[in-house]
Amino acid sequence: MKQNNGTDRKRRTAPAPGVPTPAGSDRAAATPATAAGAPGEAAAPASARGVPDPATAAARGSGDSPLRPRLAVQFGAGNIGRGFMGQLLHEAGFHIVFVDAAAELVAALEAEGRYPLRLLDAARGAAHEMQIDGFDAVAVSERQRIDDAVAAAEVIFTAVGVKYLPDIAPLLASGLRARRAAAAAPLDIYLCENLLDAAGQLREAVSSLLDDEERDWLRHAVGFVGTSVARMVPVLPAELRSDRPLLVVADAFHKLPYDGAARRAPQPPIEGMYPVSDFGAEGQRKLFVYNMAHAALAYLGHQRSMRYVHEPFADPQAMRILRGALDEACAALAAKRPDVFSQEFLAETRADILLRFANPMLQDTIERVGRDPIRKLGRDDRLVGCAMLCLGSGIRPQNVAALCAAALRYNRSGDPDAGRLQRLIAEHGPAAALAEVSGLDPSGDPDRELISMVMEHYGSS
Template sequence: MKLFGVQFGAGNIGRGFIGHLLQESGLWTVFVEANEDLVAKLRERGCYPLRLIEKDGTFRDVVIDRIEVLSVKEEAAVAEKIAFAALVLTAVGAKNLPQVAPLLARGIEERRMRNPEPLNVFLCENLKDAPAIFREKVQQYLSPEGMEFLKERVGFVGTVIARMVPVLDERFGMTDPLGVVAESYTRLPFDARAVRGVLPPLFGFEGTEHFEAEEERKLFFHNLGHAVLAYLGYLRGYSYVHEALEDMDIERVFSGAWDEVTRAFFRKYPFWNRDEHREYLRDLRARFANPAMMDTVVRVGRDPLRKLSPKDRLIGGALFCLAQGVFPEHVACGCAAALLYDYPKDEEAKALQRMIAEEGVRGVLERVCGVDPESELGKAIERWYRRFQEERRRR
């Protein structure tokens, strides 16, 4: 009997990351997808192309052909697959998890009756506490017997998604509508403490006993650094993230922000291996600098209101530093650049600028960012904001 994973969501992460890792692991992927047009095309083809971009700018093409595809409407067939899956994964976006919950619950009930083996559900979502949130949603649809099975045999496992998948267009020379372009990065950390039973060998999956540290490292180095490059790059008129990193002024702020977060990180997690962390940052910088990725500042900078919220990368990163006694001057600079983000095709950017026009930047700092404008952090962000405003006027 072939081993397979059930993957909810056949989008960029589902096809561009999870399908690849499972195929490399020797498993099949059963995609469960809401887009009926995509379901029909994947079923007809039975495979899809994936172009992997290496750090040196070269690329290699692979065909992901160990796949089956189900529509979310095929509830009985989905439940049957969950009953015998080696693992289940989601990559549907946080707002869509409630729609997946009843499907998973039906599958858990089916598994309870037909397969006593433990089941692990990997949450591949950019949402803190996703496992607990999703578990609560699933429980609403379970029988008392299903609840008991879930409690004893179902693990809800957090992951850290770090593979970058740029928007597919003609820049990459791939016109296939089923194609995906992604960087070749293969590491998928997960919370080893949440796993039930024994997992099959999985390529790229790395269990960690220190999952909170992995989550915060992703948010405050990868996400924060990416955002700093995007927002400062936008102010300077650059199109791509790698162009921003080549600008000496932006690079100084970027490196300064990473230095601040690094000091805070090791105060909170003194046990972490410093040599491993230096290699992590070196690798991440090389990935950001890769011109072949052609990752646009407007893709990375989209949804600035979310990214300026107190628990997200920028303000969250600044508060992370302050909590460890490090003043985040360079992170504050990145926050100020985000407040000036006014890309006309981004609805959140337009909403942000309307709020600033109505309430002033101090009002937005208080209401959106949860930062007291009279605090040292608030003053630093406003000081950088006024400086950037003046630079814009002089241009």
Template sequence: MKAVHFGAGNIGRGFIGELLHDSGFEITFVEVGQEIVDRINATHTYDLYIINRNYEKKTIDKVKAYSPITQEKEIIAAIVEADIITTSVWADNLPKIANTMARGLKARLAAGKSRVNIMACENAFFATNILKKALLNCTEGMTEDEMTKIGGFANVSVDRIALHSIKDGVSVPEIDEAFELVIEKNKLVDPSAEPIKGADYADNLDMYLERKLYMVNSGHAASAYLGQLYGCATVQEALANPVILEEAVGTMKEAAKVLVKKFGFKEADLQYFIDKNIKRFTFPALKDEVLRVGRAPIRKLAEQDRLVGPAKQAEAYGYEYKHLAKAIAAAFLFVNLDDDQAIEVQDFVKQNGIEKAITHYTNIQADTELFKVILSNYNNLLHVKK
């Protein structure tokens, strides 16, 4: 079996690549970083390290890599022959890969090939739907009919800590053993098939997406944004501070209450979920930089995303949202000179004021109580900022 995976970063090699390999696929990576392409092709293998197994090395074989810059013809040919197509390029970058993928899918359609499962394994709500929209709107411009004829576009929920380190001058993935990959089974080409081993297959993906994004990612983001304000370099350092730990757990508990109401999760199960993830975040061997976790704040402040989404729903249900509001406020103070989104947010606040910025990025209106609590927290956090 053959897989084409766009993106050979930490998630690409350390998460999706590993699962595809263990499911019996030969993998073709599509990767813009020429050094990674050359390293993979030198041996047709790569190594990853499992953090909580004392950095046990695992070698992934039967892999190759192509550059979309210089080897698009080879990528198109690989898509024509693929049994599965996946991505992990960041949701914001899906439009950048759309033309190449569209050319490959059109060539596959012209060759009379069968439908293929296509999954965007990104840390965002319904990322495969985002990919479909990108395929419709790109220069190649696939039609809905073409996409239906050639692909099963299944959304997924992804969760794994995937970092990296430099070994012998090479960037290698370092992963947490625990992971969750939930696949929208009714969108697969064959809903009864389970193409990726170790994944869960669900009829209702919404509840899993929201549990992951609104609980795991909200707590992670709160740790990063507040951690930076308190002068912490890593999430682990931040969560060693009892004040930040309380805030991070608080965001997760507020989101959990929403999910109990909305989907019928059991409160005890979500408390276990919180405890398990806090244990993951605080694992001593991890060094998860706040700059990495907090990056792309515009996307993370979006109306349906990890902080604003549960906060607005909590407000609608009449539930507490003080911890979520504080994390949202902290996101507006996030500074990363290597992150275009962080720079844009800071420039917008300087030019227009925090009041306009809150509504501009979150769509939270100024006449709501949630807006007032966020604004109050922002002004208070200005005095904390290191």
């Protein structure tokens, strides 16, 4: 445990109400790490537990008061929670309440009071390390602290992983009840999750836990807002995690488009956030261009016995396939949605991918990016879904089909999904295996045409 001028960091003292923390102090808006109280003890007031009392939430308004720091709640203190939203919220002047299920991580964050974030700038070819402070870390078991934070927050973000969204729904439902009782201002919950309809899923999960009056309030006062996260946060080597367990390393991408139509409150003053009018189209751009290209590098690199996703950039044949697939995907999006995607915008997207994904400083592994090939070969996912978009736009996706074939050959040791895929191929053949995992129908076009294209590449690779 680190000491600060002889003071135990676990017993931080909250600033007096209305008194701002001096700039440059060890922790902006320092707050205590104690929970709601030991058994048999009276719970401390909300303001003494690191979040404003919910009774003050209504008075927060937009959070513009110079006497009270803005408050944001971040569900999930993992790679995206700390490696992306932690930075954006910190730079915007928010006091952050991280909520996480990992007790050891919560305890470490509370004890340290800060964590290092190393940003790897592909454009400059340079790394920059910064310290993120001005936060509290709260365990999911600390329900009263979470209620208080949700009731008083100006904005909430999630980055917990799609399969854990049902787990945070009860926490949000309870906190939103406290917020409604405090007559607080409208609130938006931005979901940084890798699923196009994550916002709808969480909204339904929370709504199912409320009564009729609360659901009516929820529809009008709380927005569940999808976002499109393109920042890359690789898994760190074990030795680095051991030496610096709170370190997060990420690329320096700083944009966060979100579903503008879903918002209920003003946009928070966060640099890089911007609304899009058609979030469905934005989701397709993320999935069929960014995610497709990332998977492409993993599967092309695996075929070449490479370790990192930047290594295929040195292979001319791999780059021919990747560039061709990007051309096909961008042409399909432009043909399908010319009202949304200009040629210039798609050219910028393509250039961004070719710059950032080639960044050798990230050391992003093929093992991480390539995992779960069955999911990534799903009909609506980044590979087969992209190919179907192309076919539906009159574009023959030869290069995307080559990527589908490379994914079929992904036999990475230690990946259960890859092992299952290879067993399906061994038992039924590659065409039948592709049809099973993707949901493609081999009896009719365009599905049959795509299966045939993929098999041409599978047989020749």
